[in-house]
Amino acid sequence: MTTNNGPAPFSTTRLDALPLRVAHADEMAAVLDDPGLHTFTGGAPESAGELRARYERQTAGSPDPDELWWNWVLRVRGEDRLAGYVQATVRGSRAEVAWVTGAVWQGRGYAKEAARGLVAHLMGGEAVRTVIAHIHPDHAASAAVAASAGLVRTGEWEDGEERWRLGAG
Numbered sequence: 001m002t003t004n005n006g007p008a009p010f011s012t013t014r015l016d017a018l019p020l021r022v023a024h025a026d027e028m029a030a031v032l033d034d035p036g037l038h039t040f041t042g043g044a045p046e047s048a049g050e051l052r053a054r055y056e057r058q059t060a061g062s063p064d065p066d067e068l069w070w071n072w073v074l075r076v077r078g079e080d081r082l083a084g085y086v087q088a089t090v091r092g093s094r095a096e097v098a099w100v101t102g103a104v105w106q107g108r109g110y111a112k113e114a115a116r117g118l119v120a121h122l123m124g125g126e127a128v129r130t131v132i133a134h135i136h137p138d139h140a141a142s143a144a145v146a147a148s149a150g151l152v153r154t155g156e157w158e159d160g161e162e163r164w165r166l167g168a169g
Contacts, residue, residue: 007088009072012113015117020059028051029045029047032102067090068088068090069087071087083104083105084110087099088131093168095131132164136161
């Protein structure tokens with residue numbers, strides 16, 4: 001689940017989920033350089049410098065000692081290129097997760113594969129018993145990813161997004 005230096009890597013059939021490092025910023029800036037990726041979340045693509053600064057904060061960890069920030073980049077094994085990321089904010093036995101696949105790699109099933117791998121990785125130990133995702137009601141692709149990972153709609157809403165859950169409430 002974790003190592004002394006943060007989240008442990010994990011793999012799926014085609015993807016290696018590698019713990020986020022500041023050095024990933026340049027390649028990830030190209031992966032995430034599409035305004036369409038922000039349609040449901042807001043914001044705009046970040047430059048490599050902006051991503052480096054964000055990755056420095058993320059890899060330093062949460063200032064709250066009861067909260068863990070686990071972030072992985074997704075490397076497509078056959079292409080040896082980054083294609084997106086998955087992340088989990090873990091508090092106690094609950095993990096809130098998210099995923100993003102770059103536009104170039106969408107439509108290949110990578111997001112579903114990564115989300116299933118993330119959920120299996122998180123729930124494979126004894127620590128995480130509940131996985132939550134927040135999905136915009138108009139984001140059908142993200143809802144399909146959540147469903148493929150075993151999460152179900154709860155009917156609960158937060159900031160305009162529906163909460164999806166797997167595991168104990």
